[in-house]
Amino acid sequence: MKRRIAARLAAAGIALICVGSFAPATAGEDGPLVWAPTRTGSNTYKLRLGLRSPGRVEAASGAELSLKAAPSGKIIPPEAPVRLWGTVSRQGGPRAVTRSSRVSMGFNPLTGVGNMGAGTARTWIVTPTVDAEVQRNIAVQCNVYEKHCGRPKLTQSARLSSTATRTSIVVDSRLSGEGLSGLDRIGVEQRFGNLKLGAAVVDPLLAPRSLITLRYGLKW
Structure with missing residues (x-):
C-alpha cells in the first residue's frame, strides 16, 4: 500500500514538473486559470490548480497536490496529498x-x-x-x-x-x-x-x- 501511494506521489511530482515547463505564462493566482506551484520547504512542494470565473462576484475551485521528500530523495507520503478547494468572494x-x-x-x-x-x-x-x-x-x-x-x-x-x-x-x-x-x-x-x-x-x-x-x- 505504501509503495502504491509513493508511486502515485512520484507521478504527481513528475506531472508538476511537466506542467511547470509547459504552462502558459498568463497562468497564476489571479488569471482565469489557477496554476500556482509553491515550494514550502527544502523538499516540500504544493501545486494549486483550478479555474476562476472573474467578475464582481468571483468564484474559483480546483485541487491542491502536495509532494514531500526526504533529504535522500525518498518520497514521503504527506497527510493530505490531494485536497479539493473552492472559494466565492466579493469586493466593493x-x-x-x-x-x-x-x-x-x-x-x-x-x-x-x-x-x-x-x-x-x-x-x-x-x-x-x-x-x-x-x-x-x-x-x-x-x-x-x-x-x-x-x-x-x-x-x-x-x-x-x-x-x-x-x-x-x-x-x-x-x-x-x-x-x-x-x-x-x-x-x-x-x-x-x-x-x-x-x-x-x-x-x-x-x-x-x-x-x-x-x-x-x-x-x-
Missing part, C-alpha cells in the same frame, strides 16, 4: 475603503475531513503609508465519513501595516455569542521579500508565552 467599496466577503471550503478525500469557512474583511487607508485591516471569520470542520462536525470557531483579527517598511502589528482574538471571549495573540510581523519574520505573545491575559516564527514561500 470606495477607493480608500475596501470591503470583501469570502466563502471557502477544503476537502481531503483520504481522511474525509472537510473545512468550510466564511469571512469578511475591511481595509482602509489610515495615512499615505499606513493601512488598517479588520477580518472576521467563522469556520467549522467536519468528517464526512464519520458524519461528525466540530463546534464552529469564530475569530477576529486586526492589522496595522506600514507600506513603506512592510511592518505589521497584529492582534488576534476569539469571538462568542456574547462578544469578545479571549485574546489569542499580539505580535509584530516583518517581511523581507519572500521571508516573513514574526514575534508575538500568545494568550497574553491568562498564560503569556513568546512565539517566534519564520516563514519562507517561493513561487515560480
